[in-house]
Amino acid sequence: MKQTTGEKIFQTVLIVFITVMCIVMIYPFLHIASVSLSSPAEATRFGIHLYPKEVDFTGWKQVLAQEKIWIGFGNSVFRTVVGTFLTLIMMSLCAYPLSRKYLPHRNVYTMLILFTMFFGGGIVPTYLLIRSLNLMDSVWVYIIPGLVPTFSMLVLRNFFMSIPAELEESAKIDGANDIRILFNIVLPLSKPVLATLALWSAVGHWNAWFDAVLYITDQSKQVLQFFLREIVITNADRETLGNSAIGNIRYEAPIKAATIMFAILPILVVYPFLQKYFVKGTMIGSLKG
Structure with missing residues (x-):
């Protein structure tokens, strides 16, 4: 035209x-x-x-030679992989029943969950809760408090609502229960939105650092972003990498830049594998409320 x-x-x-x-x-x-x-x-x-x-390559050599950087990298990988996997499982178990019309008072439950998006207890009550749950200085403090992100769960619920009810009815006629329907029928049909939510969760876990500052004092359990902050923002090069790592103050800029790149590259490698699902999953998950 x-x-x-x-x-x-x-x-x-x-x-x-x-x-x-x-x-x-x-x-x-x-x-x-x-x-x-x-x-x-x-x-x-x-x-x-x-x-x-x-x-x-001196900046990269100095960064890659530091044990603390690799400890943080390992903790970040654990947090991202385990946290994303458990988040997808828990979101699915929460979103599926809320998407079924036969669940009694499902709108009430949805509103109660939605309430948490707009109102929270704040830092001090959350800190007291974490301490009472004995999660201080534990790697699980990175995962458990944010196990079911409300917005992502609602997006997944909306996607489940768009799946034809006839598929579930035919499966029940064949004797399948709700758990089998969820894992054998609903989740395989939800790959686009699950990939999108997995990307959101992975990026969130990988970039998080504030909870490490609040709840972790053991250096062996700190994440990579914590050490990145120490090097780049607080200018604590010698305290974080050690005096031998700097060698000469002239290498301060390359070391900081190399640390930033080291923290960015892993998530950039993951993104292309999920990109094809991103737009489709986001749009489909937001169509039906």
Whole structure:
């Protein structure tokens, strides 16, 4: 179809806007990657950094040689993998009954769960609750308090509601119970939304650091983002990496950049495998309320 002048102008403006947004989002990543692979003089040079003009792997070597960084990496992987898996299981067990019309008072239960999205106890009551549950200095404090994120659970519930009820009825005629229907019929049909929610949960777990500050004092149970914060924000290079890691204050910028890249790359590797489900799962899960 032939486009009108207004449509051509709108399309041009849209392309320019998207291009600018892509540049704004991609440049910081290229800048950090370039600085992490640059020599100290090049890393501290004022101006645009799109690629390392003087390649130097010292920053990466110093970061990868530190035991604390690998301890944090292992704890972050555990938190992300186990937390995401358990979150999907618990969300499914919660969302499925709320999506069935025959559940008594399901609207009341839904409203009570929705209430938690808007009102919370705050930091102090939450801290007291965590302490009373004996979760202080435990890796499970990363997972259990946020096991069922309300918004994600409601998205999953809406998706379950869009699945034809006839599938469930035919399965019950064949003798299947609710658990078997959920795991053999409903969840296999929900791969797009489950992949989307898994990505949300994984990114949330991987980037989280505040709960580590509040509830963990044992350095062997700290996550990678905690050490990243110590290095980049609080400028505690020598305390976090050790005096031998810095060697020369000139390598401060490459070490910080390499630490940031080390924390970013794992989640970037996961994202392409779930990207194809992302838009589809988000849209389908939000259609029916």
